[in-house]
Amino acid sequence: MKTLKDLFLDELADMYDAEHRIVKALPKMAKAATCDDLKKAIQSHLKETEGHVKKLEQIFQCFDKKAKGKTCEATVGLLKEGDEIAAEFKGSPAINAALIGAAQKVEHYEIASYGCLHEWAGLLDNQKAAGLLQQILGQEKHANEALNELAHSSLNEEALGKSNGKSSPDAVSAYGGPVNLPRRSRPVGMGRSRVLSVKR
C-alpha cells in the first residue's frame, strides 16, 4: 500500500529533475531576452534555482534518502514549448512577453508542486523539510511576481508595439488577464469597466 510519504518522495524526485532542467534552460531564456531587466530577473532566478537543487538534496536527507530525480514530463513539455515560442518570436517586439509567458508557466507549476510538498512535509511532521520547502516556495512566488511586474511596467506595452517604456495603469500581465487592448480592438461587450473588473 502506497503512503503519503511515498507520494511526497515521488513528487520530490519530480521536482529534483525539474530543477535540473530549469537550471539548464534559464541561461538560454536570458540570452533570448532583449530587455535588460528581464535578463537580470532570469539570471537572478537561475542562482535561486541552483540553490533549490541543493535544498532539495537537504530535504531528501531529512527523510534519510539519497537525492534522485524522476523525469518531470510537465517541465519537459513546458520548456519545449518555451523553446519553440522563443524561436518563433525571435526579432518580434513580443519576444519578451513570450518569454515571460513561458517562464510563468514553469513558475506556476513549481508553485503548485512546492505548495503540495510543503503541506505534505507538515503532515509527515518533518518540520525541517517543511521549512526548506517554505523557503523554495517563497522564492518561486517572488520570481513569479517579478515577472508580473516586468509585464505590467513595460513589456506588454512593448509587445503591442508601444515601446515607450512607460508603465500603464491598465497593463495587466498576460497571466493575470487581458493586456491593455486599444479601445478599437476590444471585443464587443468588453468595455473599460469590464477590462478593469477582471484585473487581479
Ligand SMILES: [Fe+2]
Ligand atoms: Fe525552483
